[in-house]
Amino acid sequence: MKKWQIVRKGRQWLTLMLATVMWMSVAVSPAQASGQLSTISHPSSGVQIALAEESPKKTPTLLSSFDTPGEAYGVAISGNTAYVADLDSGLQIIDVKDPTAPKILGSIDTHRALRLAIADNKAYIADWTSGLQIIDVSNLEAPQLLGSFDTPDYAHEVAIADNKAYVADYGSGVQIIDVKDPADPKHLSSFNTPGSALGVLLVGNTAYVADGKSGLQILDVSHPNAPTLLGSFDTPGVAYKVAIADNIAYVADEEYGLQIIDMSNSEAPKLLGSFDTPGIALGVTIAGNRVYVADGYSGLQIIDVTNPNAPTLLSNVDTPGYALGVVIADNKVYITDLSGLHIINVDEEKTVNYGTSYHLENQWPFVLTYLDACGDTYCVPTTQLSVFADAELDQAGVGTGTWKFESATGASAGTPVSFGDLVYLQNKSSQSYLDICGLAACTSTPKFSVVTDVKPDRDGEGTGVWKIESTTGASAGTPVSVDDLIYLKNQWSVGQTYLNVDRLVTCGSRTKLSVVTDPEPNQAGVGTGTWKIVD
Structure with missing residues (x-):
């Protein structure tokens, strides 16, 4: 399976972020010629996004x-x-x-x-x-x-x-x-x-x-x-x-x-x-x-x-x-x-370890954003914050965009995280955990709202448990490294869905992307459910 890295052309992405209608579906045709860039276009603005085949990481x-x-x-x-x-x-x-x-x-x-x-x-x-x-x-x-x-x-x-x-x-x-x-x-x-x-x-x-x-x-x-x-x-x-x-x-x-x-x-x-x-x-x-x-x-x-x-x-x-x-x-x-x-x-790939905190960078090509928590929410008495994707890394400056990986199966701190593992994600700012709660509004497919909760898994049914899957076909048990691209699959027993960005919203004075879960790993086809682990 080929991996593609996103190369933005121009700086119109900010305009896109403020648009009233968000385009969330593109078709990608990889270039046939070796080394040639493939492009996708936003239909209303014409912004060109280039996809280039990703080079091997950490080459000596x-x-x-x-x-x-x-x-x-x-x-x-x-x-x-x-x-x-x-x-x-x-x-x-x-x-x-x-x-x-x-x-x-x-x-x-x-x-x-x-x-x-x-x-x-x-x-x-x-x-x-x-x-x-x-x-x-x-x-x-x-x-x-x-x-x-x-x-x-x-x-x-x-x-x-x-x-x-x-x-x-x-x-x-x-x-x-x-x-x-x-x-x-x-x-x-x-x-x-x-x-x-x-x-x-x-x-x-x-x-x-x-x-x-x-x-x-x-x-x-x-x-x-x-x-x-x-x-x-x-x-x-x-x-x-x-x-x-x-x-x-x-x-x-x-x-x-x-x-x-x-x-x-x-x-x-x-x-x-x-x-x-x-x-x-x-x-x-x-x-x-x-x-x-x-x-x-x-x-x-x-x-x-x-x-x-x-x-x-x-x-x-x-x-x-x-x-x-x-x-x-x-x-x-x-x-x-x-x-x-x-x-x-020969700088080696840095392994992702339990007990360590990272940022999660969404790979939708038109707006580079990071998983973040902002404002209060209420779904059940234990839920705390709404979860968004923000263009700023740690937008509030106090760890709102920083997430600690904890094992849902008892692996100790310091143990390497592997593909196929089940994890909890704890927000550094609030010390609450990534969870789903309730259907997301204005959707025709079964999407769920993403929040944080004081408990790692608020109802014991997997709503706060996430499975790490590789976007490139790495087998279960392979160690996860910083800069790897992953899917996060929620393990709610009623139905398993993937963490995705969805549409424009606001929290306070900032414009963000809402975060939902969707049955598809990338619900819009290009990067909306793909997350890069950033140290």
Whole structure:
């Protein structure tokens, strides 16, 4: 099903709002040509309304790129600063406060910087044949070498915790180094993994090692002087990097893409699912239900792991080079691809949650209005306010156009709202609930007046219960997001009807649209019963 967004042409809508006769029926014929606008016309005024096919929401967008002097391999973020391991050009320190215009702050040469970690104003760099380099970055414009430790093989990655550095040292496994005195780091112990240690991640007292052709190795480092093996999982490819969330490991497994492993029992990890990325998976990070993979020449791959048994591709962004490193901070992905640092906006859709208040914007194309309460009404002793649609957001300025979503089935505050849910809508100003009461006047079809009532469901027969339906065919159980378009179907046991705008009315000195319920989701054919959830 196609979605259409409304584009007003001209500013005659105010004139329409004040007209004595409201036209409420239009016919729409979508344009056949790709990208062409379809239009509808108000018959008396000739105002043209354009309907354009709606673009996918929240598409990742490249904000900027920064060309480092070397080959950008790894990246770490701390506050508004990006630290790039730039191979032969060492550490590059970049100001990303304005992500659209990153600028260099400082740099320091090392031998061959691969990856790094930041802690306590120090950068710990896995520096290939030069082992671990420790850099003072308290002055971002003038970083200084504090100390170093020459590991026995090729230092690929480092993790820091409790003044200890855990270095993935290729053929020499994991090296554990005391860095309490950064000028004089001391070797504590090592664990020789069966493969080639390429990546290491520390969670509590457990070290997860991406061990090349030997897959994932899980180490107990509660005693850093004597690490022990907890378990392992042999991935099909070359395990290059690992990320962990909620006892699940996400392994960048080179040509075998993303491997998803259940770590609830570290001694017996189990494969949950996998996703074959188009390139070579070399970097991985996770935020929420999304995994971000640095995928070689295929750039950034964004994968939905809501169901870890069946991950799906959400989107991707091609980068100009060979993507190796990826981190996420504040809904921005920072990816290194040998050509430099690239910053990508991945602002996610914001889920609608119970206990949170929103505005409801009606989508009738000629007059953009918001669900609002105004004036007193009487239908039964408990009813309080009449409900209208007003051109002003929160027309009285005290929450009259703000509605809190409450579950009619007992879901707790903070739980995501899904399509198919039954809800109460509580007005912020009056603390009363959206309800229907009595037949609406001057109608030939069974429409009902919409009011607010002090009770969530005044008669216990569903008059104050509303079912959230998708206008675009999303299935029941799909989470509802801010900016989604919905129908609100009243659940009165005598007959179920949809929330709609109807005709011009006044409340006080303001002209509004009346709000009724109608057997049709859009009683006038275009948007009268379609509501957009606005944060």
